[in-house]
Amino acid sequence: MSKVSKQPKGFQCKQFFVAHDQCAMKISTDSLILGSFVDTTNASSMLDVGTGSGILALMMAQKSAPDAAITAIDIDSGAIAQARHNAANSSWPEKVRVEQSPLQEMDHQQQYDLIVSNPPYFADAVSPTRAYASMSESRGLARTEQTLSIDDFFAQTAVLSHAGSRLYCMYPIAREAVVFNSALQSGWHVKQSLSVRHNASSAPYLGVYCFVRVPETVAVETLTIRAGENQYTAEYKQLCADFYLNF
Template structure:
């Protein structure tokens, strides 16, 4: 999916066109869907340049803190710069470490992540042949397997907390099975379509430790004339200057 223009927080992403971790539609949708109501502690796993952490800081109460874990040093430095230039600098903190070794003082009310997507390279394309190592680590699952991701979420999540994440729609069974093995269950799912007649490319998930019936929603980004749909505008309007 392409990056929409006019993101309201773009001034906090210094020279983001030159950053390895660019702003993407998947993260913008994920951050717009996630609801940090009553959250006092939020964790962004694999923050990259800090987009999701910034969105959570913007949406949460003034007494909520947001920790952003990032293993890659260059991305962590970019996130620190972006956080420092935002209105929520005092509530945002970058943790430069591997999530596997991250041991916070307390658990989190909300965990959000746009985790590594793919189990391996796609033989049908040459995309990964020219991808630098930092981008590969972010996009491929070698850095954080889906099973490990949910295991760490379960370890770090407060008893009544929620996890929000996004995965390719085709990996739905992997998400459900890996989450269940970790003691987490999908209570809401949003299937994201580029257009109404297209198959969903990604799904956004909300999970918790409480087993329940899954509510399934559908989100369409564009109309047939390629303009943004009203539902997409309504969802993301807090983060777009043009909406």
């Protein structure tokens, strides 16, 4: 009797499966919020910075026009292999190209309509709390700013943008002032700000942002993930309805 092969660990969305067993960073609620928040309207060229498993690239592929092209980059060879596998086994293998490259070495002649990233955003693994001091080297590179600081992130994405480009990213809400100042120094202006909190009684822990090159009126919103009895809120279900199987 032949053995039945096990499906690798990952996350099943409505239209695709994402394996993440070979990645330092696993698929999280935060990434699903960011990908659901992104508006791909009029975006034909997109860049996913630090793609990991490729979850954001595939969310963009699902949401974007049939002729859109998504470039997904990462510096980790395991993540690159996993993202390529996930893209090849999706419904949009022709839309997603996965490259092993740091953001700083991308071709500056290329300008993207939309850039999305769940960037490394902890300043130091050896912080006073030492919350990330014991993590693996690959996870440390994915989670901390050893290879991509906030200033570098905004400066490098600015080089790869044009006047009509949009940049989507997220950072801990505690670093919002630093993030906004750094973005402005590189010519990025916040257009949308979404403060995310676990429930109605908790303070926001995450900021999800859309930046543009030309100043616009800023839309400020709050998203609560869970309601009573730990159920997902209606607003969270509405935001992520295109991807969660049970929504």
